[in-house]
Amino acid sequence: MPSAQTYLTLSPDCSLRLLEEPCIYDRARDELYELDTEAKHLIECLPLRSDSRQAQDTDKEFLRFCLEEGLLLHSPECRPRKRPRQSPLPSLRYLLLHITTRCNLRCAHCFLGDVESVDLTVNDIRRVMGEFDELQGLRLLVSGGEPLLHPEFWEINDLFERYSFRTVLLSNGTALADPGIVRRLRAHEVQLSLDGVGPSHDALRGAGSFQKTLEALENLADTDIDLSVATMVHAGNISDFEALEKIVRSAGVKEWNIDVPSPAGRWRGKGALMADMREVGSILNRSFGGGVHHDERSDWACGAHLCAVMADGSICKCGLYADSPCGTVSEGLEMGWRNVRRVRLNELRCDCELIDECRGGCRYRAEVAGDRFGKDPVMCAANGLLR
């Protein structure tokens, strides 16, 4: 009996991404694999009959690696894939999509401040997702407000797996204390906010919210959705980080992002709640994961590969720049991305040896301190450069 015909093809979670360098992106594992010219050519030719001359002549080591890593597989089906286009340069890899301003909490450090309820329409969300995919996007960060409070959230949830990018849902976790809601989620990753242990979390986010976040962590740990945590350092949680790290690690969290709130929205004028910056440096170093998203070769300061779409349909450098949009959803994501006001690393007035790692910190904080090209005082203090 002749054996059945198979085709060498990309695995369902993998796609060819034409960024600064051609890559295979595995959205399930959130990994990027850079390709040389020959490897790119092979991937562009997929699917290929497994017994074809080209498949047989392919560098055996490369092929074995891709099959072992699960990037390629032999499939009985021959499903042609759309050829990707080259990304803009710099590439737009991460998109913060604020689908609503609605929220059930009133966190003291919310950068949105007190705003009216606005929702991005499902049509606009679909349009932005399609354009982000075309532009070779990697991670869609679905945020709010609290994104689960969008009136059509479940319709939006159904879109999460349709494209080639990874979808990360950023939530305050309160709704995810309900296991029934967690089971319906289609996101590849959920990022929960955890700003302290018990009272120090609740002081910022409201009574009872810490307990709900713990329940959400437990519910998510029972699923195959990847879990990440974002924590803001403030005066009330500075001594909580050992306990926080235990919680985060025992929940199997893949990535822990620790940052300092920016002087925007409700946090403006809350200097008394800020942590002592001299203590912040060692705390920020507890962050882990996310290595694939640190592009050391980039020439740009913060946000080299990121922009934001706000709930009113405006496009901006990030949520902190909501007051100075660079485009709108109706004009198109690509135009908005091309209009982002960026700062090159060599334009910064930073004079320290940490520049490759710190990259001048946050441009918004530098601008609030008086100079768009200046130093980020938070990062300078955290790195022991300000006394």
Ligand code: SF4
């Ligand atoms: S920080 Fe997040 S959870 Fe808190 S009020 Fe703002 S949007 Fe809601």
Ligand code: SF4
């Ligand atoms: S620590 Fe300060 S001076 Fe050094 S790169 Fe960061 S912001 Fe610039």
